[in-house]
Amino acid sequence: MTGTENRCRLMLILPEGNDIAARQTMLEDALRGGDVASVVLPQYGLEDGLFQKHAEALVPVVQKAGAAALIEGDTRVAGRAKADGIHIAGGFDALAEAMEKHSPKLIVGGGNAKDRHGALGMGDLAPDYIFFGKVGGDIKPEAHPKNLALAEWWASMVEVPCVVMGGTDPQSALAVAETGAEFVALCQAVFAEPQNAAQVVATVNALLDEKAPRFED
Structure with missing residues (x-):
């Protein structure tokens, strides 16, 4: 591992x-x-049984590469597929329930924090990370300005790591890194082609290696 641990890292979201x-x-x-630090495997419209099959095929691929496999959707699937954790797309209540049931056995993060007040409430739960933006929110080349602003505020004062949903342009990862966020989530930027x-993953890593701010120990 090169110096990736002390700068913003990639979270991939499979389309x-x-x-x-x-x-x-x-x-x-x-x-x-x-x-790649982690990969989120969302359920999308798959019924539970089919999602289970997808998860059982995809989780080992993620883990073999040394990344954490995170399931978004039916949490029972995460256990059966031996995933590393769960990504919560709902708000405070969903995150609180997941923390109570699955932490610290599994990585639990997410929350889809929409504002400062909501984010702080979720932060009090001490999840493994807070997510600014939402899966499927990468509809423009750049990350949403509101999410960048939230991440900059959060990273300056809260110890819980944060993830920001990037845009469709791989270069959007740098704007996320500049907020002090620990992770940038990319989906269409990587998987559109x-x-x-x-x-794209290589290019983003090279960009972050060269230009992302470094975290202090």
């Missing part, structure tokens, strides 16, 4: 899809590109 083999390949390719996923 929706029905073809398990194609999703495995897409994920393997992306993870070959370089450092799956054949280029590894190159």
Whole structure:
């Protein structure tokens, strides 16, 4: 491992899809590109049984690459698929319930924090991370300015790590890093053209290596 631990790192969010083999390949390719801290596997519209099959095929791919596999959706799937944790897309109540049931056995983070007050309430639960933005929120090239502002405020005063949903442009990762956020989540920026996923991951890591601020020990 190079010096990635002391700067903003990548969280990947796998886009929706029905073809398990194609999703495995897409994920393997992306993870070959370089450092990835974690991968969120959302349920999207898959019914629970089918989501289970997807998770059981995809979780090992993530773990083999040394990243943490996080399930968003039916939390029972996380246990059965031996995932590392769960990503909570709901608000305070959903995060509180997940913390009570699954922490510290599993990584528990998320919360979809929309404002300072809500974020602080979630922070009091001491999750593994707080998420600014939402899965599927990458609809513009840059990260949402509100999420960047929240992350900058949060990172300056709260110890709980934060993740910011980036934009469709891989370069948006740098604006996230500059807030002091520990992680930037990318989806369309990496997977819109799956054949280029590894190159995008490599490019983003090189950008963060060169320009992201370093955390103090």
